[in-house]
Amino acid sequence: MKNIKAIIFDAYGTLFDVNSAAEKSKEKIGDKWEGFANYWRTTQLEYTWLRSLMKRHKDFWQVTEDSLDKSMQTYKIDLSMRNELLDLYKILSPFSEVPEVLKSLKEKKYKLAILSNGTPTLLNQLVKSNNLENIFDDIFSIEQVGIYKPDTKVYDMPINKYQIKKNEIAFLSANTWDVSGGGNYGYNSIWVNRNNNIFDNLDYQPKLEIKNLKDLLPNIKSN
The missing domain is CATH 1.10.150.240 (Putative phosphatase; domain 2)
Structure with a gap:
């Protein structure tokens, strides 16, 4: 990508x-x-x-x-x-590779954000409890639009904030329905398939399937 x-x-x-x-x-x-x-x-x-x-x-x-x-x-x-x-x-643990990969992406000057069903309070607490508060440019919560994923209003939020094209976003999720939701919307959706699951039949195939976030690094490029 x-x-x-x-x-x-x-x-x-x-x-x-x-x-x-x-x-x-x-x-x-x-x-x-x-x-x-x-x-x-x-x-x-x-x-x-x-x-x-x-x-x-x-x-x-x-x-x-x-x-x-x-x-x-x-x-x-x-x-x-x-x-x-x-x-x-409220203090869920991150997957083992997450802090290292996020810091590497931050160093590469990508704009990084979370787009989640969680409330702002929950998400901020999760980020802070895992020492990730200096990583993300934005934390988007569905509470801003009052409806859950995979409604398109949710996927609109980063587009409206950053004023970029849908295909200029790489969207990562472990949830196949969320990958399909973002992909059908127009994102480059990537499936983080940690458990060797089968992808759902929802009119979308992920741009990339990875085992964990480390596999993202060699597959993504900025301008």
């Missing part, structure tokens, strides 16, 4: 490990922690899509709480762990 002016990252599942909250509590949860973590994440995403379709918006933190409550009930997790899990979700 050439003539890239901005590199935009999804946050949850792409930069930050959404399962790390449950993993840090796995001794209390037991062997079912991973199934529980995946169910929590799936329910959380389903709630964002359903609320967008119903036009019944709640912010991402409220959705995270609602989906946790259902997941704890489904997996019979002791309710006394609720606050612990929510607190851990």
Whole structure:
């Protein structure tokens, strides 16, 4: 990919490990922690899509709480762990290569940003807790437009801010529906396929499929 002016990252599942909250509590949860973590994440995403379709918006933190409550009930997790899990979700761990790669891209003078379903408060806390606050030029939250990905209003935000063309943006996500959303919008969408998953059939194939962010570096060029 050439003539890239901005590199935009999804946050949850792409930069930050959404399962790390449950993993840090796995001794209390037991062997079912991973199934529980995946169910929590799936329910959380389903709630964002359903609320967008119903036009019944709640912010991402409220959705995270609602989906946790259902997941704890489904997996019979002791309710006394609720606050612990929510607190851990606020400080999710980044994937191991993320800090190094982001710093390398920053040195190459790319404009870097996050484009996420998360609230501004949540995203800023995540960035700060992982010592990444000097990396990003912007943190775009869907709260600015009041609807969740993959609505086009979300993908409009970096275009409107930077006044650049859609194909001058490289957009990275680990979520296939988000890759398709950004790609159908006009971004150069890159799939961060950490778990050897199968891509969804949503009228888009990623410009690039990578195992982790390190694979991005040799495949992207500015002017």
